[in-house]
Amino acid sequence: TIDKYHPDVQTYEVRGEANEFVALFYADFFPRTGKRPGAWMTSFKPQYIQNGVNDRPHVSIVCNFTPPTPSKPSLLTFNEVTTLFHEFGHALHGMLANTTYPSLSGTSVYWDFVELPSQVMENWCYEPEALALFAHHYETGEVIPQNYVDKIKESASFMEGMATVRQLSFGLLDMAYHAQVPTIDDVKTFEVAATRETALYPDVAENCVSPAFSHIFQGGYSSGYYSYKWAEVLDADAFAYFQEKGIFNKEVGTQFKENILSKGGTALPMELYKKFRGQEPKPEALLKRAGLL
Ligand SMILES: [Zn+2]
Structure with missing residues (x-):
């Protein structure tokens, strides 16, 4: 098991194609008393290479999504979905890091470059091919209707x-x-x-x-x-x-x-x-x- 700071946190061991260890990933999705509002990615331990050993990172995303209720699962608004993709993009930047020095690893980049990996992820939220993978009605299993997606796309440039x-x-x-x-x-x-x-x-x-x-x-x-x-x-x-x-x-x-x-x-x-x-x-x-x- 992976140690965590709160029972709400979900933990994942991320592995690559050859089953090699890539990172530990922590997801802290829902609000609770005393938790800071907003959404962000953070890294508990950066990636670096020392004495020939590639030390892998521990990366976390923290959000305040619509929580589940006794009768319903967590149903995310569209904004929350894009937020999840955004923060996960930052997380990928941290988790897939492969550099020698921790000070240059992952999201340690120039300010005007750090939002590329996160913002690019948001684009998938508007693609039917991507939505079909996860945007299902929680009771019927039906994929989100295309006309809803079209409306979201049209209103996005308002x-x-x-x-x-x-x-x-x-x-x-x-x-x-x-x-x-x-x-x-x-x-x-x-x-x-x-x-x-x-x-x-x-x-x-x-x-x-x-x-x-x-x-x-x-x-x-x-x-x-x-x-x-x-x-x-x-x-x-x-x-x-x-x-x-x-x-x-x-x-x-x-x-x-x-x-x-x-x-x-x-x-x-x-x-x-x-x-x-x-x-x-x-x-x-x-x-x-x-x-x-
Ligand atoms: Zn960001």
Whole structure:
């Protein structure tokens, strides 16, 4: 048995194709008194190689999903499903790590690269082929009807133009603050100038985002806020490759594992990505998915 910190935690011994030990995986899915809200992946022990021995990692995902009741199993909302896939993507990054130094292992990568393995996983949640594997009605066993999936897909790009421009404006503002010797006489004037390219509506005099935008200085991003959008570029482009070859194509999956998931921070993200994809990422796949192309 595998020791765990709470009876609710489910534990798994993950093994590879040759039955070799890959990782310990812990899943802590449901809320309980005193548990922090939200969802995240964490690693109790990183992977590393020492004296020729590949020490395998202990990885955990923690979520707060809809719990089961005495009469019903846990029935996840669609958001909870994408969250599960997302966190499991981070977990794979940790579990499939294969590097020498723990400081470069698994999710120890540059900030704007860490969400690729997680976000790319979310794409499978919209694919009928993938849903057929698990999205069954809990009483009848019927697979989720395609028209439900279509509705989810259609609504996913609702207001996406606005959301995209808003996200870009935050990225631009964050970079503007960090990209120059501060010659800011007036925060409001600076902000308006920095976000001019993405302004959709006439300025409202009382409006000023900067004082409330904690990511700029206090949140640790410090010019890295763009990474949210950049990760979307990467995940959409990577998934387009899977779609091209088949979403369960083993060759592409292996390429993703060998060139990205197992490499951690041992090479620059662009080098790893090009090895996987054969080319640099392009924004077209994201624009298409967002309904903007
Ligand atoms: Zn994440």
